[in-house]
Structures are given as C-alpha cells and as structure tokens.
Amino acid sequence: MSESEANAEALVPKFKFERLLNQDQAGRRSSMLGTIDGQPALLILERAPFPSSADYLGSVPASLRAIRNLGANDIYHWYLANSGPVSGADSHEFADLKINLIWPCTEKHIKKYSRQGVRFVTETPEIYRDHVRPYMQAQREAGRLNWAFNIIEGRKEAEDVIYRTPYGEDPEEGFLLLPDLNWDRKTLDALHLLGLVERRDLWSLRDLRKKHLPWLRHMKAKFLDATTSVYPSIERDQLKLYLHYQPTYYHLHIHIVHVALEAGATQATGKAVGLESIMSQLETMAGDDEEAGMDSVTLCYTLGEASDLWVDVFEPLKRTNTAS
Known part of the structure; x- marks a missing residue:
C-alpha cells in the first residue's frame, strides 16, 4: 500500500459524528456531518453489493445474528437480522438486513x-x-x-x-x-x-x-x-x-x-x-x-x-x- 493510500484510509476512523443529514435509497445510503481533526467533513455511507463468492454466500445464513421473525404465512417468511455484532447496543434495534424466505419454493x-x-x-x-x-x-x-x-x-x-x-x-x-x-x-x-x-x-x-x-x-x-x-x-x-x-x-x-x-x-x-x-x-x-x-x-x-x-x-x- 502506498503512503497516500494509507493516509487516505486513516481519515475515516477519525471521523467524529455530529448529525445525520439525509437517508435515501430507502435507508441504504446515509449522509452524515461531522469533523476530522477539527475540520468539517461529510461522510456518506452506502451499502455495497453482496459479494458473489459462493464461499461467502454459503456462509451468510449461519453467521446471521439476532434473527427476528416479522411474520410467516404459508410458504412465506420474513425477518430482520444483523450481519455482525453491534457493540453496546440492542441487536434487534440495529438490524441491518431484511430477509425473505420462501420454503418450500417452487x-x-x-x-x-x-x-x-x-x-x-x-x-x-x-x-x-x-x-x-x-x-x-x-x-x-x-x-x-x-x-x-x-x-x-x-x-x-x-x-x-x-x-x-x-x-x-x-x-x-x-x-x-x-x-x-x-x-x-x-x-x-x-x-x-x-x-x-x-x-x-x-x-x-x-x-x-x-x-x-x-x-x-x-x-x-x-x-x-x-x-x-x-x-x-x-x-x-x-x-x-x-x-x-x-x-x-x-x-x-x-x-x-x-x-x-x-x-x-x-x-x-x-x-x-x-x-x-x-x-x-x-x-x-x-x-x-x-x-x-x-x-x-x-x-x-x-x-x-x-x-x-x-x-x-x-x-x-x-x-x-x-x-x-
């Protein structure tokens, strides 16, 4: 990694959150205002596409945390879940995945x-x-x-x-x-x-x-x-x-x-x-x-x-x- 890349990557962890400016794409993109080293900064978080790797996708269901059923009807089931741990927070409150399950599917x-x-x-x-x-x-x-x-x-x-x-x-x-x-x-x-x-x-x-x-x-x-x-x-x-x-x-x-x-x-x-x-x-x-x-x-x-x-x-x- 070059020195310029390392310096750029070091900026994100230094971001100090002040307030949420906007959420769009149905909540999948968040624009936040804060500071880095005392200077105003905008940080825009957007969910990246899921990797297409078979190893990754095959491991996801077993790695989900705090799965909460929202409803079930016939072969249709839907849930909220966390893709990873949320430090110091109620895991249900901060679910980051909406999951639909059709079983048995046709x-x-x-x-x-x-x-x-x-x-x-x-x-x-x-x-x-x-x-x-x-x-x-x-x-x-x-x-x-x-x-x-x-x-x-x-x-x-x-x-x-x-x-x-x-x-x-x-x-x-x-x-x-x-x-x-x-x-x-x-x-x-x-x-x-x-x-x-x-x-x-x-x-x-x-x-x-x-x-x-x-x-x-x-x-x-x-x-x-x-x-x-x-x-x-x-x-x-x-x-x-x-x-x-x-x-x-x-x-x-x-x-x-x-x-x-x-x-x-x-x-x-x-x-x-x-x-x-x-x-x-x-x-x-x-x-x-x-x-x-x-x-x-x-x-x-x-x-x-x-x-x-x-x-x-x-x-x-x-x-x-x-x-x-």
Whole structure:
C-alpha cells in the first residue's frame, strides 16, 4: 500500500459524528456531518453489493445474528437480522438486513428470482381473451393463493392488519390493508403497504369495470385515511397507489407506497399502473355502459424470458407472427 493510500484510509476512523443529514435509497445510503481533526467533513455511507463468492454466500445464513421473525404465512417468511455484532447496543434495534424466505419454493419462484433477459410485450384485448385469461385461470386453479386467502379470512397476519372492513359483511365490497412483506416496517420513506380485496372474481386490473368506480374511490380514501392515521408523520400527498400488470398473483390487490421510495423494477413503466390512471380511463369509457372495462384496452408491459407467460404465450405468438 502506498503512503497516500494509507493516509487516505486513516481519515475515516477519525471521523467524529455530529448529525445525520439525509437517508435515501430507502435507508441504504446515509449522509452524515461531522469533523476530522477539527475540520468539517461529510461522510456518506452506502451499502455495497453482496459479494458473489459462493464461499461467502454459503456462509451468510449461519453467521446471521439476532434473527427476528416479522411474520410467516404459508410458504412465506420474513425477518430482520444483523450481519455482525453491534457493540453496546440492542441487536434487534440495529438490524441491518431484511430477509425473505420462501420454503418450500417452487420452480416458478426460482424462475422469478433468477437473472434473465426481459421483453416488452403488447397485449391486445384479443390476446388477453384468447391466451392470457386462460393462462391466469390455470394459475389460479393450481392453488397458489392460499397465503392471500389466509390473510383475507383472518387465519394469518391478523395482528398486522392496519384496516379492514368487517369480514364477510359485504364480500363484494370488503377489503383490508397491511404491510407488504418486502417492507422492514420501520423505514417510513420506504413504506410499502398492500391492499387486498375480499371478492375472488377480480383477478387483476383487467377485471375492473366502470361500475366499480364508486368502490375504487371509497377503497382509495379508506387506504389513505388508515395509512396516515397509523403513520401520522406521513401525509396523503406523500403516498401513491398502483397495481401491477402482470401481477405476481391473480387476486386483485393494490400497492400503497411512500413517494420517496425509489422506483425500482416493480414501480417502473411496463410493470406498475397508477390507480388514478385506471380510474380516469374507466371514467372516460363508452359513455353510460357500466360494463365497459379494462379488458377492452391494449396494455404493454415487461416480461422475464424465463416466465411461463413469455415461454408459453408471447414467444410462440412472436414466432407465429414472424413466420407469417
């Protein structure tokens, strides 16, 4: 190591913390003000990517400390943990890892979380009717919604529910709100909640019709009221609501997130569709036809090349169109 490198590395341990200036990237980057040798200094800490070494990754699970379960539902489990000791502190308070565990996982899960190429597809009303809707039905019949029904029926995560209409009182209007399993439940700038509807005939935004507008407006207002009541430091205009298309699972649900949550792939164009945009589109459809709905529009979105929807539907359609 050169003398200049050694001198540079010696500076960091001399940093004397004064105050936190900012946290962004959902708390993964911290900007701090302090001093070094009496002179003002800015220190910016950012979590580095996990090493890809098999030896390192294989050793991580056994090395975690203070693992605390946040919840468990069917095959899904989520935790907070420490990657190392925290000197002189309550280890639970300073957890630096949010962990999701899917066990036992399926081949579908493995494909979803594997690195893969991405395609941008166009789903016309005809493709939806003839190909995608039957695919959705097959997925639902495979019984992969047990975890969602556990929540809706109050068998799991009942203590986490922030708001719900009385279960079963009006199955066509009922809904509930709870933290999304990907949120650590403490970083408010990264707040991510999930709204689940009781009714089972609405699989995705494709099933929404003009007649659902009063219900959607009511549900949106209740979600905003409940969120700002439970988290009073958050105001209504600091929240955004969206639906995924394609969703990960085919039971209608709405995501409620803090506007400061940095948009990753799940909030990007081609994946997330704003609830307000859906409602506005429904409002302008077909005059007074209450049955006019989102199944009549063309939607464009991204798909992973390993996804069943690409392999079984859109790739064969592409080959057919290319051949013709």
